Amino acid sequence: MTTLKITDMTCDSCAAHVKEALEKVPGVQSAVVSYAKGAAQLALESGTARDALTAAVAGLGYKATLADAPSAQNRGGLPDKVRGGMRAADKRNDGERPLQVAVIGSGGAAMAAALKAVEQGAQVTLIERGTIGGTCVNVGCVPSKIMIRAAHIAHLRRESPFDGGIEATPPAILRERLLAQQQARVDELRHTKYEGILDGNPAITVLHGEARFKSGQSLTVRLNNGGERVVAFDRCLIATGASPAVPPIPGLQDTPYWTSTKALVSDTIPERLAVIGSSVVAVELAQAFARLGSKVTILARSTLFFHEDPAIGEAVTAAFRMEGLEVLEHTQASHVAYADGEFVLTTGHSEVRADKLLVATGRTPNTRGLALEMAGVAVNAQGAIGIDKGMRTSSPYIYAAGDCTDQPQFVYVAAAAGTRAAINMTGGDATLDLSAMPAVVFTDPQVATVGYTKVQAHHDGIETDSRLLTLDNVPRALVNFDTRGFIKLVAQAGSGRLIGVQAVAPEAGELIQTAALAIRNRMTVQELADQLFPYLTMVEGLKLCAQTFTKDVKQLSCCAG
Template identity: 80%
Template sequence: MIRLNIDGMTCGSCAMHVKEALEKVPGVRSAVVSYPQGWAQLAADPGTPLDALTAAVVGLGYRATLADAPPVEKQAGLLDKALGWLGGKDKSDGTENGLHIAVIGSGGAAMAAALKAVERGARVTLIERGTLGGTCVNVGCVPSKIMIRAAHIAHVRRESPFDAGLSAMPPTVLRDRLLAQQQARVDELRHAKYEGILDGNPAITVLHGSARFQDGHTLVVSLNEGGERTVTFDRCLIATGASPAIPVIPGLNDTPYWTSTEALASDTLPKRLAVIGSSVVAVELAQAFARLGSRVTILARRTLLFREDPAIGEALTAAFRAEGIDVLEHTQASKVAYAGREFVLTTGHGEVRADRLLIATGRAPNTRDLNLETAGVKLNERGAIVVDDHMRTSNPHIFAAGDCTDQPQFVYVAAAAGTRAAINMTGGEAALDLTAMPAVVFTDPQVATVGYSEAEAHHDGIETDSRVLTLDNVPRALANFDTRGFIKLVMEVGSGRLIGVQAVAPEAGELIQTAALAIRNRMTVQALADQLFPYLTMVEGLKLAAQTFAKDVKQLSCCAG
């Protein structure tokens, strides 16, 4: 009886393939392979070459050594023979042994998956058609938050609640210099968190090109430098992200409109900016441009942030209008024209004229060119890849994560999904629980939410009670002389559990994670009210909002427990 130790098997199917490979080696009568124990026992004729057995396993991309013997080095001749016996090709494409995972994309989901897969012993081929790093670091989260912060500084220099004692000093905005500063930080982060890490990891091979599926285990990569490369994989992660979705409006395609990508990269500020859209990207960039000096008009098909609790849109609209931003609710452009360097938008309420037009109507998954039907990967009606909570697609060997899927489009969701996908592709079982997912809109005041809104809870048949605390009841807001906004808590009737929080407040993003932890740990509203919160912090508003379920906080001393 011959025994082999085998590394790299991740499931019972792997063990079956190893068994079949070993039984094709001349002289092997039978083989028993155990995935959980990581070994194979063989009944073989005397004189069966032992190195041929290890070569057969290596040919499948696993590692094999004889029990109680030093590792057997791979020999090209024996490997070729083994591949001939198997009647197949070398899955590892002639590189190192081990489970081979292909990752399409290089953003948050892709990088998290690649690094976790390598950590768990896999080899990774990462395929990127454009700039390494994906949307967030290059054209999304990082540059937008830098621009938003610069706009905030410009705003408070021009106007603040303390102008009576601190003279306002309207700034001179040098957009080209701000852009250079912004791009330098983007380049720095991309190199530190993406390019440098990939360059220093020998287990990750990077291909620059566009991938498409040839079948359920093979990709064809059209290389940017010319030519094609075939990549055969054991598992694959699709993490191709999303791109700006462009609405169908007569005349729009004949104009030089902006998406968020062009807006963030512009080294000049338009005197007049029209924004079509009402969700996160639209409101964040609209306020940033307004604070840097543009006259901004927003065309909202419904209301601002209409998918959220209605009070959120109302509070944000009031704040925008107070800053001079023109918010046109229930307004759509039926036609767009461009002449004489001017955009003319025709609406049911008259014309809107602007020097630049920003289209910010959501993002569409990048799935069209992947040839997914060949691989048996299903899409939903939006073209997003359908995944379960383990990031599995309809093909058991192919996983997906990030904005190309039907999961929420946030980079931290993408990264968490990528990590869990890698664990599952390498034999683990990791699920992604989104029941307490915090979300932040980086306007001023910020919008932050987690858990159920009242409408969502009622849709799911949950009876609720709720309270709204205006910020004139929060000592930190009073000390800041800025009481715009509110904190709303949603409670499940019966259990008393906190199930949702919505906040509109300066730095609301800094308080929402505390709410997420409370919901995750199934805290009651009363338990939240009984916690110690530091005085004169915005997060103390959660405690005060929880106290309103049982008492009138206006009748409490300023730091009553």
């Protein structure tokens, strides 16, 4: 057995990461790492390079020496690879000072980065100008999904495929009580998953204030309670998120329009609601308000989900219209007016009148006011920070993650990016592969996608073969008496390798991760068709759709393999 002495580990999780890194070194048969003992016991093959062991540990930001080796001073310093890894990891003024990491923001990306950086031995200063927790828990994913679920329950009480045998009972909507329930869960999750964790971590200092870059390695923080503080850092992560975008429609700024933030905390359900927008937030909230009692009109500049496969927009539009939502395609408001409690939207076809107006036309990165030019951080025309696959910006010591960047605006992407940024800030080399990124829209039926559409594949020069299976061919949908939607598989022509899946179906979000794993593992549609799927599940639709590449599934018996 070979013993490796390791310093700077701060917890058992650190030890687990060291063990993982060591066992990837060629020649290492096994590694037992103890945080308490500050050591690793290694079983090695003959000829295993000792320098590779110390380099693997140094790459994580820790110091490692062989128990029987002379000190660095006695042997003329560490090997170049180790020295380089430690320089990247801690850029310290002395051998003891922890890496100083500043994190701007407190949402999914910021929290993931802060916790990972601490795990890697860094000292973190987290700066938040508003409410701890960012968009998702406070004004995004969590409250919207609560409202959508409540609306779904209301809809089922009013109407379901089983009304012939279960008498429908139109519900009384008590919006004030629903809002109180929604906000209580938001407050609970913010405290347990954000505030409580920060309060309990002595390696993280929270500053409540607005940060601006003073230089490439320092910030000025204007504190909310008065005064300023300069924060010097070795590494910094920008994770400031995004805010609702507002289009330049004449007259709009002079009206009390809603953004998604305001809509989610409204204690009333308007009799008439107009929605400007055609993507995720617009359609989710439009259907939720409709199911809670509003007469909803959607103004779509093109069609619903015009960036996706056209079949998606067609299916969702059909479902909405069946529920009584009015979807005005290829319609823009040229002017908005408000008087006597009523909005009047002028379009090229007619006027749309409503009691409330929801504007949901995308989100704008929160990068203004950061003085990014002082640090040499470049942004694109939309104000999003450009980053590479390691979340590095154009400035050498500054990283960015989440909705303020040019990455897809999903909280799980933000969190994954934040974790990888922290690894890289502390000397590692992690990347984020978004080639099989699943996405879900929580309408009913849901929209779920991963990988290429046919159009995207052809744009990248990939020839495709695809199949679309309507849900009247999926047994789960048949027994639910709900066959709205479809599943579509996109394969690479010739190889048959699965490269994309689009689905519109009730609970489509529950099947898309299986599709993502299939794409990630480079499965062919035939290999997907040959898998065992439990009968009477919606995910079985993936298998059935895969079978359509070689068979007529209408001629198969139930659960035919």
